[in-house]
Amino acid sequence: MDPKELHSVLPHNALQEMKLAFEHQDFVAAAENIKRSLVSLDDIPLNVAVTGESGSGKSTFINVLRGLGDEEEGAAKTGVVETTVVATPYFHPRHRNVVYWDLPGIETASFKPSEYLELVKFHQFDFFFIIGSERFRNCHIELAQAINAMGKKFYFVRTKIDADLNASRRLNPRNYNEEQILTQIRENCIKGLFAGGILCPRVFLLSSFELEKYDFCLMQTTLERELPSHKRHVFLLSLPNIYTQALKMKSEAFKNQIWKHALASAAKAALPIPGLLPGSDIDYLVKVMKEYKGAFGMDQTSLAHLAQTFDKDISELRSVVRSQLTLQEITWELVESLLKRRELTAAALMVTQYAAGTVPMLGSVAAGGVAFGTAFWLLYSFLTDVAEDAGRVLSKVLENTCQY
Ligand SMILES: Nc1nc2c(ncn2[C@@H]2O[C@H](COP(=O)(O)OP(=O)(O)OP(=O)(O)O)[C@@H](O)[C@H]2O)c(=O)[nH]1
Ligand SMILES: [Mg+2]
Numbered sequence: 001m002d003p004k005e006l007h008s009v010l011p012h013n014a015l016q017e018m019k020l021a022f023e024h025q026d027f028v029a030a031a032e033n034i035k036r037s038l039v040s041l042d043d044i045p046l047n048v049a050v051t052g053e054s055g056s057g058k059s060t061f062i063n064v065l066r067g068l069g070d071e072e073e074g075a076a077k078t079g080v081v082e083t084t085v086v087a088t089p090y091f092h093p094r095h096r097n098v099v100y101w102d103l104p105g106i107e108t109a110s111f112k113p114s115e116y117l118e119l120v121k122f123h124q125f126d127f128f129f130i131i132g133s134e135r136f137r138n139c140h141i142e143l144a145q146a147i148n149a150m151g152k153k154f155y156f157v158r159t160k161i162d163a164d165l166n167a168s169r170r171l172n173p174r175n176y177n178e179e180q181i182l183t184q185i186r187e188n189c190i191k192g193l194f195a196g197g198i199l200c201p202r203v204f205l206l207s208s209f210e211l212e213k214y215d216f217c218l219m220q221t222t223l224e225r226e227l228p229s230h231k232r233h234v235f236l237l238s239l240p241n242i243y244t245q246a247l248k249m250k251s252e253a254f255k256n257q258i259w260k261h262a263l264a265s266a267a268k269a270a271l272p273i274p275g276l277l278p279g280s281d282i283d284y285l286v287k288v289m290k291e292y293k294g295a296f297g298m299d300q301t302s303l304a305h306l307a308q309t310f311d312k313d314i315s316e317l318r319s320v321v322r323s324q325l326t327l328q329e330i331t332w333e334l335v336e337s338l339l340k341r342r343e344l345t346a347a348a349l350m351v352t353q354y355a356a357g358t359v360p361m362l363g364s365v366a367a368g369g370v371a372f373g374t375a376f377w378l379l380y381s382f383l384t385d386v387a388e389d390a391g392r393v394l395s396k397v398l399e400n401t402c403q404y
Contacts, residue, residue: 045097047124049087051143052131054105057159059083060208061131062090062100064216065223076102087120101125106139113142122146128154134164136189141196148198155202155222158189161214162207182214247394250295251387258383259355261288262376282335285375289330292383296390298326306397320392323385339374347381348373 050058059076068075076090077083085104092098103120130143140156147154164185169176186203193201202222204215211217265281265288293299297306298321307314321327328334338344352373 045099046126047099047101048127048129049101049103049120049122049125050129050131051103051120052106052129053133053137053139054107055080056105056131056133057208058105058129058131059102061129061157061159062102064208064211065100066090066092106143111139111142113139113146117146123150125152127152130154130156132156132158132189133160136192140189141192141198144193144198144201145196155204155219156189156193157219158185158203158205159208161185161205162210247296247387247391251383254292254295254383254387255380258376258379261285261379262372265375266371281371281375282332282339285335285339285378286330286332288379289335289382292379292386293326293330296386298386298390298393300329303393306393312397317393317396320396321389322392323389325382326386326389335378338378344374344377347377351376 050062052058057078059078060070063070063072063075063078066075070076070078074090076088087104088102090100090102092100106116128143128147130140130147132140136158144154144156161182165178165181168181182205186205189203190201193203204219204222206214206216206219261284265284290299294302297303303317304314306312307317318327325334325338348370350373352370355372355376
């Protein structure tokens with residue numbers, strides 16, 4: 001650490017304040033706990049758009065998702081002539097706050113992506129189903145690219161598989177091979193999307209009339225499983241700034257208080273045993289370090305909770321943590337061994353000398369001064385490591401939720 005950095009972590013006003021206040025002050029546990037807000041996913045609205053060509057089966061698909069027959073009350077209107085002309089919301093029967101939006105169909109011949117996207121107010125949707133029937137078309141790529149460009153996700157659903165298979169069976173009864181046709185259709189869609197720059201397209205083949213066949217079950221389970229992650233994704237999209245800022249603010253707030261803790265822990269150390277803190281002060285440091293871990297959600301309980309919230313294995317979160325100390329249990333013995341480390345003594349002396357420039361008393365009570373520097377350096381490096389690791393863990397969680 002160079003003196004410039006030292007100045008930023010132990011600024012002049014802090015030293016001035018130290019001069020006046022030589023007594024212990026409890027530090028303010030400031031910033032709110034991000035994790036607590038991350039858990040209330042149920043309250044996050046999710047607007048799911050169902051888009052695609054006119055007549056591809058969008059409205060039928062929404063009825064199927066909601067478990068309604070086309071003619072039941074509350075079902076979306078379907079038909080052989082163009083039926084959906086304005087975006088219409090339909091609520092998910094089980095998931096509170098999930099709304100499927102039945103969008104007007106795309107006219108493939110005259111499709112102008114930008115006009116369509118503006119007309120249906122594409123931005124208001126959180127994720128998309130692109131419904132395609134018959135051939136894979138350019139408009140599918142254009143929709144996929146537009147969704148991608150907005151940083152949102154989509155599933156591509158190829159409907160009316162029953163019709164494709166019936167037609168093939170009729171045309172080519174002797175060589176009819178259902179598996180082969182399904183593979184061809186699937187590959188055609190994936191290749192088309194891939195060619196349009198979509199790296200990992202999610203494609204489901206289904207018939208809204210034969211739900212027990214093809215990919216409907218897979219799609220349902222995927223959706224049930226991924227809806228919460230879509231919600232998290234939506235939520236987290238609005239979060240990066242908030243959480244990085246919160247982490248930063250929290251870390252700053254704690255850093256500003258380090259000198260007080262260092263002082264408190266050194267208060268009893270004005271004893272003639274240079275650099276060695278008495279046991280009671282180690283207890284104090286243990287308490288502060290545990291508080292840091294808790295405040296950044298890096299203690300065992302918080303990590304387990306975070307992992308559970310995001311359906312992750314705790315080992316995945318642990319794997320991005322760089323400092324061993326972040327994951328270790330903070331005990332008296334651990335802190336004692338840390339205080340004896342050579343590099344800590346050297347850094348501590350530097351801090352003490354620097355602080356004594358403004359607060360001569362620190363220099364005059366040698367043992368207290370060294371103890372102050374030691375505690376300061378220990379807390380400072382520990383806090384820095386824990387805050388950085390917390391950032392990594394949250395990025396990991398965010399990264400995983402983004403790529404569902
Ligand atoms: N064979 C077959 N027909 C389907 C399937 N899904 C929908 N259809 C039929 O396709 C026609 C159009 O379905 P809709 O659900 O109204 O299509 P849409 O995309 O909402 O149409 P617009 O609102 O006009 O854009 C209807 O006659 C449906 O019964 C399917 O999986 N298989
Ligand atoms: Mg419709």
